[in-house]
Amino acid sequence: MERGAATGRALPVKISHVVKRYGSVRAIDDVSLSVSAGEFVTLLGPSGSGKTSLLMTIAGFARPEAGSIKVGENEIVRLPPHKRDIGMVFQNYALFPHMNVGENIAYPLRLRGVGKTEVAEKVARTLDLVQLSGYAERRVDALSGGQRQRVALARAIAFEPGILLMDEPLSALDKQLRERMQVEIRRLHDRLGTTTIAVTHDQREALTMSDRVAVLHQGRLMQFDTPRQLYERPCSRFVAEFIGESNFVPVSVTGGVARYGDLALQLAEIPSNTVNQLLLLRPEKLVPLNGTIPGGINRLVGIVVDAIFQGDSLLLSVRLSGGHEISARLPNRRFGEHGIPAPGSSIEFGLAPEDTLLVAEA
Amino acid sequence: MAAATDMAGSERGGMLLHAAELEQDGRAERCRLLSLCSPGLLLTLGLLIAPIGWLFWFSVIDDAGLFTIEHYARIWTEGAYVQIFLVTFQVSILVTGICLLLGYPLAYCLSQLPTRWAGILLIGVLMPFWTSLLVRTYAWLVLLQRRGIINNVLVDLGIVDQPLRLVHNLTGTVIGMVHIMLPFLVLPLYASMRSIDGTYVRAAANLGASPVKAFFQIYLPLSMPGLVAGLVLTFILCLGFYITPAILGGGRVQMIAQRIEASVHLFPTWGPAAALGVVLLVLTIAVLLFSHWLIGRLRRRGM
Numbered sequence A: 001m002e003r004g005a006a007t008g009r010a011l012p013v014k015i016s017h018v019v020k021r022y023g024s025v026r027a028i029d030d031v032s033l034s035v036s037a038g039e040f041v042t043l044l045g046p047s048g049s050g051k052t053s054l055l056m057t058i059a060g061f062a063r064p065e066a067g068s069i070k071v072g073e074n075e076i077v078r079l080p081p082h083k084r085d086i087g088m089v090f091q092n093y094a095l096f097p098h099m100n101v102g103e104n105i106a107y108p109l110r111l112r113g114v115g116k117t118e119v120a121e122k123v124a125r126t127l128d129l130v131q132l133s134g135y136a137e138r139r140v141d142a143l144s145g146g147q148r149q150r151v152a153l154a155r156a157i158a159f160e161p162g163i164l165l166m167d168e169p170l171s172a173l174d175k176q177l178r179e180r181m182q183v184e185i186r187r188l189h190d191r192l193g194t195t196t197i198a199v200t201h202d203q204r205e206a207l208t209m210s211d212r213v214a215v216l217h218q219g220r221l222m223q224f225d226t227p228r229q230l231y232e233r234p235c236s237r238f239v240a241e242f243i244g245e246s247n248f249v250p251v252s253v254t255g256g257v258a259r260y261g262d263l264a265l266q267l268a269e270i271p272s273n274t275v276n277q278l279l280l281l282r283p284e285k286l287v288p289l290n291g292t293i294p295g296g297i298n299r300l301v302g303i304v305v306d307a308i309f310q311g312d313s314l315l316l317s318v319r320l321s322g323g324h325e326i327s328a329r330l331p332n333r334r335f336g337e338h339g340i341p342a343p344g345s346s347i348e349f350g351l352a353p354e355d356t357l358l359v360a361e362a
Numbered sequence B: 001m002a003a004a005t006d007m008a009g010s011e012r013g014g015m016l017l018h019a020a021e022l023e024q025d026g027r028a029e030r031c032r033l034l035s036l037c038s039p040g041l042l043l044t045l046g047l048l049i050a051p052i053g054w055l056f057w058f059s060v061i062d063d064a065g066l067f068t069i070e071h072y073a074r075i076w077t078e079g080a081y082v083q084i085f086l087v088t089f090q091v092s093i094l095v096t097g098i099c100l101l102l103g104y105p106l107a108y109c110l111s112q113l114p115t116r117w118a119g120i121l122l123i124g125v126l127m128p129f130w131t132s133l134l135v136r137t138y139a140w141l142v143l144l145q146r147r148g149i150i151n152n153v154l155v156d157l158g159i160v161d162q163p164l165r166l167v168h169n170l171t172g173t174v175i176g177m178v179h180i181m182l183p184f185l186v187l188p189l190y191a192s193m194r195s196i197d198g199t200y201v202r203a204a205a206n207l208g209a210s211p212v213k214a215f216f217q218i219y220l221p222l223s224m225p226g227l228v229a230g231l232v233l234t235f236i237l238c239l240g241f242y243i244t245p246a247i248l249g250g251g252r253v254q255m256i257a258q259r260i261e262a263s264v265h266l267f268p269t270w271g272p273a274a275a276l277g278v279v280l281l282v283l284t285i286a287v288l289l290f291s292h293w294l295i296g297r298l299r300r301r302g303m
Helices: A051-059 A101-111 A116-129 A145-158 A175-192 A203-209 A227-232 A237-242 A332-338 B002-011 B019-059 B070-077 B079-112 B115-130 B133-144 B149-156 B170-194 B199-206 B211-239 B243-248 B256-266 B271-300
Strands: A013-022 A025-035 A040-044 A066-071 A086-089 A163-167 A195-200 A212-217 A220-225 A247-254 A257-260 A263-265 A276-281 A298-309 A313-320 A325-331 A346-351
Touching: A013 A051, A025 A051, A025 A212, A025 A220, A040 A051, A040 A203, A051 A066, A051 A086, A051 A163, A051 A195, A086 A145, A086 B199, A101 A116, A101 A145, A116 A145, A116 A175, A145 A163, A145 A175, A175 A203, A195 A203, A203 A227, A212 A227, A212 A237, A220 A227, A220 A237, A247 A325, A263 A298, A313 A346, A325 A332, B019 B271, B070 B079, B070 B271, B079 B115, B079 B170, B079 B211, B079 B256, B079 B271, B115 B170, B133 B149, B133 B170, B133 B243, B170 B211, B170 B243, B199 B211, B211 B271, B243 B256, B256 B271
Parallel strands: A040 A195, A040 A212, A086 A163, A163 A195
Antiparallel strands: A013 A025, A013 A066, A212 A220, A247 A257, A247 A276, A257 A263, A298 A313, A298 A346, A313 A325
């Protein structure tokens, strides 16, 4: 479906040098971020990373010490929240309990002086969009968690705001529903094309829904990239650890040769300068070798410490020859061929050069 | 043999192990709970229901002990009584209204403060309860009288030439009653406001509501159950109020409770006073039922 077909009102957001302190703590430490029109961006970080503070600053509920926030051409950093024209899905949905579903969605429209028939029409259309047709007369407390989530979303997009904010929109839902809603929100975004900024602490949610993810840590922007880049090319140890599962082993680089212990490694990129760095090993990129030894790949030898069956995969803890314990994940389909490795047995993994990445120690 | 019985049991819908004993345990537990309430139930029966029955009995018998409705007829036909009921309602409405204007902002302020500070300030609201009603009423008499502190200050500052008539009239009655009634409005209202999630008002602002609109369209409706409860409590207490109007009203403000007291002295029997008491009780119950209905309606609207 064509982007922006429904609203045609997607606006870019430009956040520049925003600083927000709580006492001596820098909740937002000089963050700059440009979101293109129609893009879905997620602010991802552990608690206390400043992601929610940044979202509240955009919505106008927190006043930064300094910085600029532009939506389209308009500077909004000094505007009160009710003049910002930003839709928002609150963490607990904040659906007004004294209004029914339809009245909740109509509320922003009535505030904007939209005529009665047009309000009814838009409410029906928005409910249809979130697959809740015919729910207008329902009481809010008669809805399930997933339905409330949809109504909150409907209310936030009903008045066709230039941008849409979502504060941990799915955190109140159970796992299965959450995963379904992630896909649904993503599809809805593709239909509407509204510029969207969401906050989450769930990295999988961020990867699933977003065009780009901004990883925040201690109030600072660590990396702002596509999900693929973030996972495959994290720029720091923090990002690599926060997104996906990861193991690190120390690697020394001298004269253009990277070594793990005595083992010379073939890497995708070798830094020119002589530094000690960490080799990032994603558990699923380690492929057990079964006698056959293809050329051109790195071979890591270790002893199985334990093997845990986790349904879709087998999680192996392996002590490498250099003494570092790492984990490796074998998909269910693959380990059936060899049987589950017994603890204490030796195992050999292959690691393709294009699956390697060095990150800085700190 | 035992195995055969078990088989039969399981065929009828699973094994029923200890079913009879478990049900007996449940019943015993409910009985113990009920026995805990029994002192309260007996007290209510002995000290509330019985005297009200007695009161009602007195109101429908004449001097000779025969059935009569003359006491009620007197209330209806004599203008003075109707006047007293009107004054009672006027004073109660006025006092409740002033309590609303003073109490709502106060409760709102308290509800927005951090819990620690709100707790400290709530003690301030509750402080009047620590002294007796009589003491507080006489304190107002001292403050408001012709040569009281307030009039002296006003005259000394040249704001007024003559001391104001602040007591022994409606003004004094209302001032005293508002002071005494305010906590009864603030406490339920505060409790209800505390439970209103701040994100509702944020959500309203986000959707485009100015602070004034967010207050009237979102916050006020959400605080309504607590507000109605507080208003009803205040109003009902006002209806039967005796000491403060008697002392600060100086005889110029006649409310029902005073009239009941006067009737006890005036008439040889309990009948007329009892009839007034019954009418007051019925009116109070009517107000309670109305508020109950109103709160129920608000609840159904989801508040």
